Amino acid sequence: MSPDPRSFVTHLECSATGERVAAGALHNLSPAGRPLLVRYDLDAAGGRLTREALAGRPADMWRWREILPVRDAAQIVSLGESETPLVALPRVAAAAGADPAALIVKDEGRLPTGSFKARGVAMAVSMAASFGVRRIAMPTNGNAGAALAAYGARAGIQVELFCPGDTPAVNIGEMRVHGAEVHLVDGLIDDCGALVAAGAAAGSWFDLSTLKEPYRIEGKKTMGLELALQSGWALPDVIFYPTGGGTGLIGMWKGFAELEALGLIGAARPRMVAVQAEGCAPIVRAWRDGAAHAERWEHTATAAAGIRVPRAIGDFLILAAVRESNGFAIAVSEQAIATALGDAAREDGLLLCPEGAATLAAWREALAQGLVGPDERAVLFNCASGLKYPLP
Numbered sequence: 001m002s003p004d005p006r007s008f009v010t011h012l013e014c015s016a017t018g019e020r021v022a023a024g025a026l027h028n029l030s031p032a033g034r035p036l037l038v039r040y041d042l043d044a045a046g047g048r049l050t051r052e053a054l055a056g057r058p059a060d061m062w063r064w065r066e067i068l069p070v071r072d073a074a075q076i077v078s079l080g081e082s083e084t085p086l087v088a089l090p091r092v093a094a095a096a097g098a099d100p101a102a103l104i105v106k107d108e109g110r111l112p113t114g115s116f117k118a119r120g121v122a123m124a125v126s127m128a129a130s131f132g133v134r135r136i137a138m139p140t141n142g143n144a145g146a147a148l149a150a151y152g153a154r155a156g157i158q159v160e161l162f163c164p165g166d167t168p169a170v171n172i173g174e175m176r177v178h179g180a181e182v183h184l185v186d187g188l189i190d191d192c193g194a195l196v197a198a199g200a201a202a203g204s205w206f207d208l209s210t211l212k213e214p215y216r217i218e219g220k221k222t223m224g225l226e227l228a229l230q231s232g233w234a235l236p237d238v239i240f241y242p243t244g245g246g247t248g249l250i251g252m253w254k255g256f257a258e259l260e261a262l263g264l265i266g267a268a269r270p271r272m273v274a275v276q277a278e279g280c281a282p283i284v285r286a287w288r289d290g291a292a293h294a295e296r297w298e299h300t301a302t303a304a305a306g307i308r309v310p311r312a313i314g315d316f317l318i319l320a321a322v323r324e325s326n327g328f329a330i331a332v333s334e335q336a337i338a339t340a341l342g343d344a345a346r347e348d349g350l351l352l353c354p355e356g357a358a359t360l361a362a363w364r365e366a367l368a369q370g371l372v373g374p375d376e377r378a379v380l381f382n383c384a385s386g387l388k389y390p391l392p
């Protein structure tokens, strides 16, 4: 019988300077003020995290334990983070002149609290709880706050959420029903982040902002690990990701490198495409300008709340992954998002969230521009259930 899975975490590392920081303690940013990344002994982990071992484990995000930071299974705070399905959009693909089998959605709306935020938050809350944190705060555009409210309730941790005043009502309702304290802010998510940071500096709570603590990204990377396993260890040609803070894109890119080091995949990588809305596209602008960092986007305007992020602390990591992968960044209009949402729902029966619909709109645009081929296997990330949004 194979031994119980265990973590092979070794240390944390500054994403900008490479400085090492000890694991096994509570952390926010690195000494240089940049995101910390978790590192593992991948040589040793490779002997345990084999295809055969994975095949014998439950189909959820915890089957990757060797390359996750949680050291003791008893520390896991879970609401049932099952594997999410890959759902093809054959009619939408054919109507665009592409191979009907080539266009696939990874539907993250099936996760607890109806979005992929469950992955990162389950991991970060498990870690925070293990370090004895009693009060957590976070800025949110909606889905992350809903997830933190739920996982905080599960862990018995008090949750304070700061969100823009026009955050979707359903998300605010979710946060409150789970017992979180909700603060509506006259500003955008980075303004909310400043309030959370000030409270953390005053010792009022732990700051769980994405990439300002090292573990949400470890949860989000499981999207990429799972995609590789579900695809028979052959990654798609291209991934379209709705990019706000970019944690999922950065996380998947990190996860692919780990899978290669473990010997589970080869050197081939998908082209990573950062999708944003025309009304809030700081990463697209920086990518076009050849910049390493993105300037704040003023006067944001998009109904896709999850990607309404004017400034991302991991901007340089998003841009690096897009460039290293030979991918690109692309912005789509509100009209194209609405049309894509309606088409996928009507033609192929899949209700996307607006952020997910943005990835379909971007794939169509990229196909028209020749940036992707009609036979290339493209995976779109639908990061939340379409049912969480007001329907047209």
Ligand SMILES: Cc1ncc(COP(=O)(O)O)c(C=O)c1O
Pocket (backbone or CB within 6 Å): 115, 141, 142, 143, 144, 210, 242, 243, 244, 245, 246, 247, 248, 249, 305, 306, 307, 353, 355, 356, 383, 384
């Ligand atoms: C539905 C949805 N899609 C995409 C995003 C952006 O995710 P990330 O922060 O990983 O870029 C969010 C974040 O709020 C979201 O809720």
